Amino acid sequence: MALFSIEEYQERVRKTKMSMTEKGIDVLVVSDPANMNYLTGYDGWSFYVPQVVIVSLEEDQPIWIGRGMDANGAKHTTYLSNERIIGYADDYVQSPIKHPMQVVADEIKSRGWDTKTIGTEMDAYYFSAKSFIELQKNLPNAKFHDANLLVSWVRIIKSAREIEFMQKAGKIAERVMQKAIDTVAPGVRECDAVAEIYRTQIRGTDTYGGDYTSFVPMMPCGEKTSTPHLTWTDEPYQNEIAVNMELAACHNRYHSPLARTMYIGKNPPGNLVDTSKVVVEGCNKALDAIKPGVTCEEIELVWRQVIAQAGLEKESRIGYSVGLNYPPDWGEHTASLRPGDKTVLEPNMTFHMILGMWMDDWGFECSESFRVTDGGHETFANFPRKLFIKE
Amino acid sequence: MALFSIEEYQERVRKTKMSMTEKGIDVLVVSDPANMNYLTGYDGWSFYVPQVVIVSLEEDQPIWIGRGMDANGAKHTTYLSNERIIGYADDYVQSPIKHPMQVVADEIKSRGWDTKTIGTEMDAYYFSAKSFIELQKNLPNAKFHDANLLVSWVRIIKSAREIEFMQKAGKIAERVMQKAIDTVAPGVRECDAVAEIYRTQIRGTDTYGGDYTSFVPMMPCGEKTSTPHLTWTDEPYQNEIAVNMELAACHNRYHSPLARTMYIGKNPPGNLVDTSKVVVEGCNKALDAIKPGVTCEEIELVWRQVIAQAGLEKESRIGYSVGLNYPPDWGEHTASLRPGDKTVLEPNMTFHMILGMWMDDWGFECSESFRVTDGGHETFANFPRKLFIKE
Numbered sequence: 032m033a034l035f036s037i038e039e040y041q042e043r044v045r046k047t048k049m050s051m052t053e054k055g056i057d058v059l060v061v062s063d064p065a066n067m068n069y070l071t072g073y074d075g076w077s078f079y080v081p082q083v084v085i086v087s088l089e090e091d092q093p094i095w096i097g098r099g100m101d102a103n104g105a106k107h108t109t110y111l112s113n114e115r116i117i118g119y120a121d122d123y124v125q126s127p128i129k130h131p132m133q134v135v136a137d138e139i140k141s142r143g144w145d146t147k148t149i150g151t152e153m154d155a156y157y158f159s160a161k162s163f164i165e166l167q168k169n170l171p172n173a174k175f176h177d178a179n180l181l182v183s184w185v186r187i188i189k190s191a192r193e194i195e196f197m198q199k200a201g202k203i204a205e206r207v208m209q210k211a212i213d214t215v216a217p218g219v220r221e222c223d224a225v226a227e228i229y230r231t232q233i234r235g236t237d238t239y240g241g242d243y244t245s246f247v248p249m250m251p252c253g254e255k256t257s258t259p260h261l262t263w264t265d266e267p268y269q270n271e272i273a274v275n276m277e278l279a280a281c282h283n284r285y286h287s288p289l290a291r292t293m294y295i296g297k298n299p300p301g302n303l304v305d306t307s308k309v310v311v312e313g314c315n316k317a318l319d320a321i322k323p324g325v326t327c328e329e330i331e332l333v334w335r336q337v338i339a340q341a342g343l344e345k346e347s348r349i350g351y352s353v354g355l356n357y358p359p360d361w362g363e364h365t366a367s368l369r370p371g372d373k374t375v376l377e378p379n380m381t382f383h384m385i386l387g388m389w390m391d392d393w394g395f396e397c398s399e400s401f402r403v404t405d406g407g408h409e410t411f412a413n414f415p416r417k418l419f420i421k422e
Numbered sequence: 423m424a425l426f427s428i429e430e431y432q433e434r435v436r437k438t439k440m441s442m443t444e445k446g447i448d449v450l451v452v453s454d455p456a457n458m459n460y461l462t463g464y465d466g467w468s469f470y471v472p473q474v475v476i477v478s479l480e481e482d483q484p485i486w487i488g489r490g491m492d493a494n495g496a497k498h499t500t501y502l503s504n505e506r507i508i509g510y511a512d513d514y515v516q517s518p519i520k521h522p523m524q525v526v527a528d529e530i531k532s533r534g535w536d537t538k539t540i541g542t543e544m545d546a547y548y549f550s551a552k553s554f555i556e557l558q559k560n561l562p563n564a565k566f567h568d569a570n571l572l573v574s575w576v577r578i579i580k581s582a583r584e585i586e587f588m589q590k591a592g593k594i595a596e597r598v599m600q601k602a603i604d605t606v607a608p609g610v611r612e613c614d615a616v617a618e619i620y621r622t623q624i625r626g627t628d629t630y631g632g633d634y635t636s637f638v639p640m641m642p643c644g645e646k647t648s649t650p651h652l653t654w655t656d657e658p659y660q661n662e663i664a665v666n667m668e669l670a671a672c673h674n675r676y677h678s679p680l681a682r683t684m685y686i687g688k689n690p691p692g693n694l695v696d697t698s699k700v701v702v703e704g705c706n707k708a709l710d711a712i713k714p715g716v717t718c719e720e721i722e723l724v725w726r727q728v729i730a731q732a733g734l735e736k737e738s739r740i741g742y743s744v745g746l747n748y749p750p751d752w753g754e755h756t757a758s759l760r761p762g763d764k765t766v767l768e769p770n771m772t773f774h775m776i777l778g779m780w781m782d783d784w785g786f787e788c789s790e791s792f793r794v795t796d797g798g799h800e801t802f803a804n805f806p807r808k809l810f811i812k813e
Contacts, residue, residue: 076637077651079547079751100738100780103649104642121738122762125755130545153552154521156470157750160554161545161570179552222631226624233617240613240656243638246467251495258494260468265631347491347512358749359548360470364516371513389491 033072033110034283035192040110043070044093046185047086056176057147058139059086060166061093062158064357066182068284071095071111075104078157078357080124081131087144096135098124132162136169145170150178156359183365187352189379194402196285197354197381201400201411203241203280204289207231208414211250211278216421217270217295221263225250232280242281245361246288249277256292256394259387271296273303275396277385279361285354286361287411288383290398293419306343306395307418310386313337314397314416317349317368317384321401321408327372334368334386343388350384353400376403424463424501425674426583431501434461435484437576438477447567448538449530450477451557452484453549455748457573459675462486462502466495469548469748471515472522478535487526489515523553527560536561541569547750574756578743580770585793587676588745588772592791592802594632594671595680598622599805602641602669607812608661608686612654616641623671633672636752637679640668647683647785650778662687664694666787668776670752676745677752678802679774681789684810697734697786698809701777704728705788705807708740708759708775712792712799718763725759725777734779741775744791767794 033040047070051059061067064078070093071084082097092115095105099118106116119134139145151166152158167175189197210231214224228248235241251261252274259277268274272295279288294303317334334349348369351362361383366374368384385398395418401410424431438461442450452458455469461484462475473488483506486496490509497507510525530536542557543549558566580588601622605615619639626632642652643665650668659665663686670679685694708725725740739760742753752774757765759775776789786809792801 074653075649075651076640076653076750079637079753100778101649101651103780103782104646104652107646107649107652122760124739125742125753125758151551153555154550156550157547158551159545159547160542160549160551161568163551163554164544177552220631222624222626226621226632229620229624230617233613233620235613235656240611240654241617243653246470247634249467255495255498258466258492258498260466260492261495261498262465262467262634263631265626348515351516359467362470362516367516369513387491389494391494 033108035072037110039190039192040070040072043185044086047182048088050181050185051086051088051150054150054176054178054181055148056150056178057088058144059150059178059181060135061086061182062152062162063155063182064157065355069182069186069355071109073105074108074284075101077101077104081162083135085138094138096138130161130165132165133169136166139170146172148174148176150176150181152179153177154179180364183363186354186363187365187380188377189354189381189402193285193354194379196283197287197400197402197411199239199282200280200285200287203232203235203282204278204287204412205414207278207280208276208289208291211276212293212419212421215268215274215293215295218267220265220267221250221252222265225263228278235282239282242284244279244281244286245356245358246279251275254392257389257392259389268295271298273393275394277396277398284356286356287400288353288361288398289400289412289414290385290387290396291414291419292395292397293421295421297422299418299420300393303393303395304418306388309338309341309343310388310395310397311416314384314386314399318399318401318408321376321403322406323376323378323403325376327366327368327374328370331368331370345388349386350382352381353383354381378403378405424499426463428501430581430583431461431463434576435477438573439479441572441576442477442479442541445541445567445569445572446539447541447569448479449535450541450569450572451526452477452573453543453553454546454573455548456746460573460577460746462500464496465499465675466492468492468495472553474526476529478533485529487529521552521556523556524560527557530561537563539565539567541567541572543570544568545570571755574754577745577754578756578771579768580745580772580793584676584745585770587674588678588791588793588802590630591671591673591676591678594623594626594673595669595678595803596805598669598671599667599680599682602667603684603810603812606659606665606684606686609658611656611658612641612643613656616654619669626673630673633675635670635672635677636747636749637670642666645783648780648783650780650787659686662689664784666785668787668789675747677747678791679744679752679789680791680803680805681776681778681787682805682810683786683788684812686812688813690809690811691784694784694786695809697779700729700732700734701779701786701788702807705775705777705790709790709792709799712767712794713797714767714769714794716767718757718759718765718767719761722759722761736779740777741773743772744774745772769794769796
């Protein structure tokens with residue numbers, strides 16, 4: 032059973048078709064699992080094989096095409112009529128001679144759309160170079176048009192129910208971060224701390240549960256805090272080191288990420304303490320600047336000016352649109368908080384603002400997930416912004 | 423610090439170059455995160471942005487190219503010299519105008535390889551259609567050659583240390599499955615059971631820890647056992663239903679998957695009980711047939727004949743090569759246990775044999791991960807093969 036009303040899915044499809052019309056696209060082939068979910072409700076860990084949702088200007092409901100064994104999963108999770116769910120035979124899977132995009136092309140041909148303009152998500156996860164070449168080869172009379180992020184941009188303003196899911200994820204994220212802070216200690220193995228984090232993510236609260244997050248917990252410690260995307264080992268934490276904790280919670284595939292840094296020991300280095308104060312001030316000021324009508328790059332400039340006063344600079348962006356997603360990324364790849372991004376903030380856009388400073392052999396992180404409100408912003412989690420110190 | 427000896431990495435690169443030479447490839451651009459790890463040791467959750475390892479016949483060490491903030495991660499996890507690690511600027515990330523493959527092309531040009539034959543992994547995860555087009559556009563004088571699975575095939579026979587990691591994962595997998603069986607019960611929320619499974623996966627044992635698995639726990643219950651890739655909800659388990667549990671454990675990115683089905687209640691349906699017996703017999707017979715010299719399709723035939731005697735058939739393959747991997751798949755996409763696959767088994771090939779029967783509104787699963795030994799096979803987990811019943 033799909034998690035949103037049929038009307039909400041229909042509205043999403045309607046907006047998608049509007050964007051297709053503007054771009055001259057007749058038939059859209061959607062491979063990004065978050066976009067497939069957004070348009071149909073489909074939710075399953077089956078994106079490791081090619082699968083698509085097709086939206087045609089000529090038809091009301093999208094079509095789901097995936098592996099035969101997953102068709103029952105589509106029947107259970109989407110709002111689509113059963114005849115809109117098409118499973119392909121198993122010998123198309125990871126075959127040296129067959130490819131599932133041949134089935135997709137056949138379906139397009141059988142509906143007489145093979146001379147139309149077909150949009151494909153050229154830089155989406157799980158739409159391989161081979162997938163595109165197979166589509167082209169089997170639809171020689173079609174015109175192809177890059178529709179990368181077309182649906183992702185439709186997703187940028189969240190509905191009331193989507194916001195509710197992210198708020199719920201934010202409440203779980205508070206518990207997750209508290210559990211991390213409570214558990215990480217000298218002598219505790221990194222894997223044992225991460226085990227408690229996972230458990231807290233998935234249990235959720237007494238009234239609703241948690242879902243898997245699109246990034247695993249990222250917990251570099253010691254010198255490894257100089258880089259953001261390392262995970263964990265089975266070594267025990269040492270004393271007098273920092274731990275960066277980029278965590279999150281997820282509810283019904285909607286995310287609220289949350290990052291903090293904790294120092295274990297009595298003697299945090301002066302540069303870490305000083306940097307943490309500047310970063311937290313920059314985070315506070317940038318959040319205070321959030322409101323409808325402001326652009327993404329203006330928010331980044333607020334941050335940039337705060338840290339420049341302390342002689343710091345950061346090359347990488349400070350945030351991105353966030354929400355519904357699947358591994359490997361909870362970011363939506365649309366708006367980023369960085370120079371040059373002129374996206375104008377509107378109510379119920381949702382972002383993960385992550386202020387991470389990664390130096391040669393140390394680093395500090397502080398992040399918040401929030402929505403733009405009519406007059407400012409609302410963070411999804413309520414958690415102190417500071418360098419945590421565990422003596 | 424890389425997890426294998428420099429000599430082992432060098433041997434992997436040597437075998438890769440042999441395969442490149444056979445196929446007429448001068449320069450190999452590797453995007454698959456498992457292949458990147460295999461050749462260099464690189465381990466980080468950064469494959470959500472384009473990153474590659476380049477192997478050239480002209481140079482000893484591979485080159486790692488990734489996002490600037492991840493270069494320190496490459497220094498921490500690979501055996502490469504620092505000058506072989508190249509980070510690109512952050513404004514290449516998810517940009518509408520720049521693309522990281524431009525940096526990859528520039529590196530290839532700067533080394534004078536832009537008129538060579540370049541291999542790319544055309545159907546790999548995280549090598550998008552756009553990535554390929556950008557490479558082609560920026561290397562107009564190069565000849566491109568599909569090198570999909572080239573490194574994956576080099577990976578098919580595991581070293582002693584790789585087998586050790588999979589054996590360790592198998593010991594964790596036993597604990598994971600036992601925890602699932604102990605925890606799933608009427609009235610327990612699905613998410614609370616999965617939380618205990620995750621915790622057990624990551625804690626590992628007292629002497630070594632667990633890593634994240636490339637699939638999340640797949641735990642469809644009730645009618646949803648008719649399809650394999652649904653995850654979990656926050657509803658409590660009902661009485662008199664079945665739960666399919668496709669689980670795994672991972673140690674240092676090496677996997678041992680393990681699947682079982684449990685019936686909760688006193689009255690398991692006759693067709694489930696009968697099917698479970700046939701499937702377990704088929705599993706036992708197929709495993710008994712494993713030995714060097716036999717082909718993958720011959721193993722599948724043993725299974726097929728057992729279930730045919732009971733009037734059953736299964737369209738989908740019954741297993742695949744498994745080992746080192748990253749989400750979204752622990753399978754290696756090389757050998758599959760299915761008709762037409764003539765791969766000859768050799769010692770220390772490793773497979774996940776999964777016998778899953780998915781019917782209209784019910785299903786049954788039983789799986790084992792194993793290595794081929796000199797005289798037969800060794801399963802990585804030791805766990806009873808049967809329909810579990812929890813009254």
